[in-house]
Amino acid sequence: MRYPRDVGLRHALRLVAWTLGCIALPLALRDALGKPWGSIGVAIVATLTGWILLYLPRTAHAAFDATRFPLAYRRYRTLRALAFTRRRERAAHMSCVACRLAAGRVADAEAMLARVDPAQLDPAERVVWLNNRATAALDAGRDPADALALVEEATALRPDVPSVQHTRARALLAVGRTDDAITVLDAMRTGGELSPYLESERCRDLAAAWEKKGQDDYAADYRRRARLLVG
DSSP states (O other), rough: OOOOHHHHHHHHHHHHHHHHHHHHHHHHHHHHHHHHHHHHHHHHHHHHHHHHIIIIHHHHHHHHTTHHHHHHHHHHHHHHHHSSSSHHHHHHHHHHHHHHHHTTTTHHHHHHHOOOOGGGGGGGHHHHHHHHHHHHHHHTTTTTHHHHHHHHHHHHHHOOOOHHHHHHHHHHHHHHHHHHHHHHHHGEEEEEEEEHHHHHHHHHHHHHHHHHHOHHHHHHHHHHHHHHHHH
């Protein structure tokens, strides 16, 4: 993301604010309600901090897999606002982009992608950025060859990421390389089970691929599998 010059100060102030809040709230409760209640205040603050750092990311991922994209977006956005490092902020930002893409809000996703400075990304972050850009290009109906070029670059960096391979298969299908798309979609599960959401998307794309090949029975079977996964 394009950070202002005072980004280090901004993150430092954010960290200081959280630290002071964690100290001040229990002390205020202790003074107002007595020492026993002060201990309860400490427990409350500790619980909230644990929820933010541990539970909130898990629930954000779970909401996304359950196709509750607006809820997932709100949780990732909270994580982005509370991030203490640039890397965590970028990761949460990319997850927000994925939520917008999954919800069909392509224009919003592309506006968010435009805020990312690729020069600041490490290789793992660049993979996610390239994959999101390719997905946005496909969803916007632009030249699929451009999307394929983006996702092939991502694949060269990390060939083992199922979501990248899914985007690659979509791009291959869009440029008319149906057999290659089926091969990629079939290989997505070699690394283990996929999330229900990604597996449902894989099945839908396999249905489209087999329909293009005139295999209506295969296509119907994969559509049925997709419906069973996410309804």
